[in-house]
Amino acid sequence: MQQHDDIVREKRRIRGEVRARRRALTPEQRRAAGEALTARLAELVESRGARSVSCYLPLPSEPDTMGFLSWAAGRGIEVLLPTSLEGFRLGWIRPDGTGTVAGAHGITEPRGELLPEGAIGEVDLMLIPASAVDTSGMRLGWGLGYFDRCLDSLERRPPVFAVVHDGDVLDRVPAEAHDSPVTGAVTPTRVLFFG
Ligand SMILES: Nc1nc2c(c(=O)[nH]1)N(C=O)[C@@H](CNc1ccc(C(=O)N[C@@H](CCC(=O)O)C(=O)O)cc1)CN2
Ligand SMILES: Nc1ncnc2c1ncn2[C@@H]1O[C@H](COP(=O)(O)OP(=O)(O)OP(=O)(O)O)[C@@H](O)[C@H]1O
Numbered sequence: 001m002q003q004h005d006d007i008v009r010e011k012r013r014i015r016g017e018v019r020a021r022r023r024a025l026t027p028e029q030r031r032a033a034g035e036a037l038t039a040r041l042a043e044l045v046e047s048r049g050a051r052s053v054s055c056y057l058p059l060p061s062e063p064d065t066m067g068f069l070s071w072a073a074g075r076g077i078e079v080l081l082p083t084s085l086e087g088f089r090l091g092w093i094r095p096d097g098t099g100t101v102a103g104a105h106g107i108t109e110p111r112g113e114l115l116p117e118g119a120i121g122e123v124d125l126m127l128i129p130a131s132a133v134d135t136s137g138m139r140l141g142w143g144l145g146y147f148d149r150c151l152d153s154l155e156r157r158p159p160v161f162a163v164v165h166d167g168d169v170l171d172r173v174p175a176e177a178h179d180s181p182v183t184g185a186v187t188p189t190r191v192l193f194f195g
Helices: 002-023 027-048 066-075 146-153
Strands: 052-054 078-085 089-102 108-114 125-129 132-134 160-163 184-186 191-193
Touching: 002 132, 027 066, 027 125, 027 160, 027 184, 027 191, 066 078, 078 108, 089 146
Parallel strands: 052 078, 052 125, 125 160, 160 184
Antiparallel strands: 078 089, 089 108, 184 191
16 A cells, blocks of 8 residues: 555656646747647647547646647548546547537536547547656546546557657656556657657
């Protein structure tokens, strides 16, 4: 149990550092990072020939995916976005283009059809939020388990890329049994593939 408590404490410490670092970014740094991120995400999607992906509507301090969402819309690439359901479970929405609503945790969610469970496993590529990732592919979220549960529940798991700032790629992120590695990560400067 000691070991488990240590891991939980270490995860909390890392999340705190990431939060502080993200909040210290100036508006100009955020804008520039968002613009660069759009190019990296577009590169990844094009290189994989993905026609459908998952993504997220960003909180103010998260890597800004809005430019990428516009790019994808212009290319006719289908983008599914998450909604926070009860029990820290994720649902997936196909946006209908009529706007957004306020979801849980202060996160904006699109209006649109809530897809049947498992449908997210059919996308070509998942782009998911994270607080940090390490070079072996272990991913740290915000401690609510939404994405761990979602990825665990999939019979077929598409390639999964964590979207983070450059400073959120760490040498090592502590892992528990329910954590499974991601395929890669995308930052404003690079697309990384993990063993
Ligand atoms: N944009 C976005 N949508 C998402 C998630 C997410 O991480 N980001 N989720 C993923 O599970 C689910 C909701 N869970 C949440 C995850 C994190 C926080 C949150 O407040 N995170 C940070 C702030 C972000 C930052 O500093 O960059 C925090 O804890 O302070 C809230 C809800 C579904 N939708
Ligand atoms: N597949 C699962 N089924 C049930 N509970 C889970 C599952 N995966 C994780 N959890 C629980 O969710 C909580 C958060 O786990 P963890 O700290 O690994 O989250 P995270 O990776 O930061 O979050 P997220 O998955 O939202 O990105 C823990 O209490 C964990 O036990």
